[in-house]
């Protein structure tokens with residue numbers, strides 16, 4: 001499989017290079033040049049299979065010969081053996097034809113673990129084969145950071161630097177990043193919002209001399225392998241509910257558009273999906289864009305669903321590339337306009353193509369709290385605030401005849417104060433995470449300035465380009 005950039009001006013790469021690259025060198029995001037196709041029999045055969053077996057089938061064609069199948073299988077088996085639920089991503093029925101796809105049974109209690117547990121292993125494998133080290137950077141609004149640190153802590157070939165908005169993540173999220181004691185872990189609290197953190201990460205990738213000096217790698221969903229691992233659970237859920245003989249809809253709590261883009265990839269590979277619904281909090285740039293055709297940045301408002309407090313949604317660029325027929329120059333034009341004026345318009349044809357696959361809705365703070373309270377009262381199911389946004393938005397898109405799957409993106413115990421205030425129930429952390437709440441914290445507070453962050457990383461990353 002070959003990968004090319006959404007902006008069409010970066011080198012075409014194989015999987016193992018895409019895995020280590022992060023952002024493409026033209027500022028774009030890598031996409032596979034074609035979508036592997038699964039026929040109806042193959043999709044039907046996923047029902048009832050162990051999660052890791054489906055993962056191998058879905059992931060294999062994207063990896064090509066870059067990793068031998070026995071090694072790939074071993075990494076997949078190991079990645080999902082550590083999940084607390086035997087089904088890895090179980091479906092729980094909460095209404096007549098409504099289901100929550102629980103994606104939070106991994107080590108850090110958020111959907112990010114599903115991809116990150118595999119990504120950490122695959123990166124380590126490829127770095128070892130190539131005899132290299134890497135400096136990993138990631139921007140987080142709360143969950144990617146903890147999941148990435150968990151996946152890379154103590155790994156000999158990588159140093160990991162996670163940038164998060166100071167004071168804008170939950171206590172549990174912050175402690176997941178600040179309490180690991182391994183020397184290769186660095187939690188950087190930036191005085192800004194998530195968009196500032198993400199812009200600095202992209203700035204580092206676009207600063208080629210720095211990027212090459214420290215052998216920069218990225219673990220945000222700008223990295224294709226993150227999206228790839230997330231495609232799997234759409235197939236698993238779809239097949240469990242009757243695909244390919246029955247269509248399913250998915251509502252996805254959305255911020256950086258990575259999770260829902262994985263759903264779109266599943267559609268391109270043959271999964272029959274009625275609609276993919278984008279659910280946002282009041283930072284509703286994506287819902288507005290689908291309504292108006294105009295992508296327009298506004299200031300980020302802090303909410304009780306902090307992981308979705310995002311205005312610049314990286315993976316939307318991947319969708320723009322798809323619906324523009326992979327026309328790199330048109331994607332570049334829109335991204336340049338966004339950089340210059342904070343907005344761009346989508347042409348009629350591509351917009352119609354988007355609307356054929358996607359719906360959208362928003363959920364404000366009171367609605368989020370009311371959905372947590374109501375779902376606890378009516379179904380005895382405790383939602384985290386992000387999943388609650390999905391449940392609220394899904395209600396406006398259900399038609400009763402098509403199963404609606406809401407992606408359960410985080411465990412309620414990551415946001416105990418919000419959940420307790422709304423429902424009266426304080427969710428408990430699993431026993432193995434409780435110690436973290438009293439452990440010593442280690443973090444570095446920095447200004448949200450590219451050169452200050454680069455200076456810190458360059459001083460603390462081990463000789464990243466050295467062969468080991």
Ligand SMILES: Cc1ncc(COP(=O)(O)O)c(C=O)c1O
Nearest residue numbers: 143254255256257258259307409
């Ligand atoms: C709990 C939670 N829900 C939803 C999202 C949004 O997912 P995405 O950024 O892939 O759209 C995030 C952050 O990414 C998250 O941490």
Ligand SMILES: N[C@@H](CCOP(=O)(O)O)C(=O)O
Nearest residue numbers: 140141142143144220221307
């Ligand atoms: N909500 C995310 C934001 C980063 O998203 P990513 O999927 O691109 O890593 C977070 O929790 O950090």
